Amino acid sequence: MTDIQLLSHTQSNTVRVRSAAFALFWLALASELVYLFLLALVPLPALHLIPTPLSGLYPWLLQPSRWLAMPLQTLTNVFGGSPAPLLGGALIALGLLYLVGLSQLTGIGDRRWLIGLLGGALVFGLTLLLLPSIFSDNVFTSMFAGRTLGYYHLDPFQIAPIHLPNDAYASWIQTRRDQHDITLPLWLYLSTLFTQLSSNPATTLLLFKGFALLAHLLNIVLVWSILSKIAPKHRLSGALIYAWNPLVLIELAGNGQSEGLLMLLLLLATWCTLQRRRPVYALGALLCFGLAISTNMIALLLAALYAWFIVDHTRGYWHAVLAAGWRILTMLLPLALLFLPLWHGATTFFALTSTVDVAHFIHSPIGLLALLLRGFYSWFAHLTHMPAYLDPITSADMTVRASATFVFVLIYLRQFGTVRDASLLNLHLTDANDPASTLTSVDTLIYGWISSILWYLLLVSGWFWPGYILWLFWAVALRRRDAFSFTLLILTSTTPLLYTLSDFNTASVTIYQIAIIFGPPLVYFIGARTRERLTSSVAK
Template structure:
């Protein structure tokens, strides 16, 4: 079979599995969930379909690693199929996560004059708008917003511009999906400069990743918006536009604060590779000044003093979740107080991050 035929076969099978995944997600969602053995079998089938999806992903990447997709129709199809998967999932509704509903609730708060950083979003549950969100699957459990003011502005703009909740859901997921595809473009451009031989495979690793497709196009998580600015920042560093890179990083952080995590590596890279360090410092200062102006402009309308960061502080506290830090935190709470466990896990994760930055910096 030709490479083109293999891509068509993998793409067709993947598309079928994404359709099956969506149906199964709907069956698992609390508003539609079956009970007892029916739910058990549905979850088991969902896991099986997900495993098959990743196997197909691995087959596609294997083709790319062997150079079978470097040119022609096979390459074009390999880049086009995941775009189609993203577009198809936009026609559905999020079922695995309540985040999109919470974004819309934040936007509704802003549209009626309630500051999302001062009023817990679960207050919306007592309003007709909140009851409609709950009917669609929202679970009102969150407090004040932990997100940055750029994202809060988008939430508000979407709710003001759309006539109903389904239209708002589509608007949010479309914005997120476009940002996710923008991330793929940034990866393509970055690798074109940093590692041309890996340009196609690196881009396909992201584009075909089932996690990225489902979490962004399917569930509408705003991480893609932040990631786009982070990757744009990297791209600008490679183009020696350090000042504008700082601005892009600030935009990422004004969506979600973890957007600043690449800054240490970028600074080390610039310091070691830039020939004129005085010029570098000047560009960084100009970029920082522009970033500060943007931050003031977007933060000022929602500023309520240091209480503006209450949601961020609450969100940063460790909790028992299905994640590595969550599992470690759960284990620590068996022998330590919650406060001590939180301090230990925070210290551990900070140490790991600093160590990773130090190790990566040595390779620059």
């Protein structure tokens, strides 16, 4: 009887594995067809995307658009002459395929599954690598900054594209031509290296996008390795969450963003943290966090929580503060060393701080509250006949920013208490009496990271662009599956729709933009939490 049950169990597992592999194959095929459709769609001028030099170097990249010219024109006429609904439909299709695929794939999986995920990500990435038009010109801004430093030997924090109008790279920058770029030193040095390897903008663009794709593939391996330690039952689904996410692929392989390097360094730091009782890995984690801060200052929020998590809290409060303090200083050391050749005193300082825009809200959820408060303040100023020199708009913006920043500080400080409790819990739990102790404590730290960046984006940052979600998304793949995680997955599926709405910047349309991006995740989260509470109350 036992042999029969074992045989039945083995056959059941075989059928389940084949079914999952079949579902994964069809998911990959359908997704690739949509990416190929994007390849044909993005050259349309009416979309107002960012043209690239790739179409000049490889004219055949425009051939799919020519083949589908008549069908695309017919579909465009259906939507009033604008191809934006077609682009939005393609992005929605990618998001739905991604979410449906996640619901179909579970289990541990061996390395053959990892190879499949890497192969699919590589195919998708190569397709997006060849997009003749891209969604953001940030990569050209990075290229110009690198060329300013490496070719012209000028200060990239002082030179804007408008100062070098005849430069081969400056002509591809469509926005912020009168502003210098604030690229932190590690990414600036890499940008300089890439621009030194080739003077052809098309080749340099491929270097940037190829590097971002390579970072993405390495990140997949790191996610798999980390989950093999803390949650082996979820490593396949977790790796899929990151590997085939449309937003990640579009931002890295499509747009060549620096977030690929940022996520690589943060994942390396997390991997080093899991190597117990090895001082060299502890030092490696500090170094990776330091390099991540040298790429994007948002990593400083994570580094401070990490330092507070790893210190020994049993020896007193001030000992923990000092221990966390020297670790934070150690993590800031790479930033200081990399900045030394670029630092020119007050000139550099004011160049860095002057780019902080506190006067505008771009696609920001907190901007919706600012719009409402502007209306109320303007009405009140008109009602009370306030002097003209009292600007109600500025007052409303400052009220919103100050209040939101104060709330964020409270939320962020609360995360320190949460990770401290998790750190103390981990000291009393061992693998012998609680195999999930590591998962419990690390999951708490990861949740603190995600929450800190999410609330920063919602409350503090006046700007919101799709690439910002990548600051926290790498950590979503590492934590347990719950309503919060799935809410963020839905957010990654709705965020790319901003690229179809970026041409509409009136106040009324801004409200619709925020509703389209943040509405579905919020509705799902409220519904999921309500269902959980009803279920728990019925159980009681």
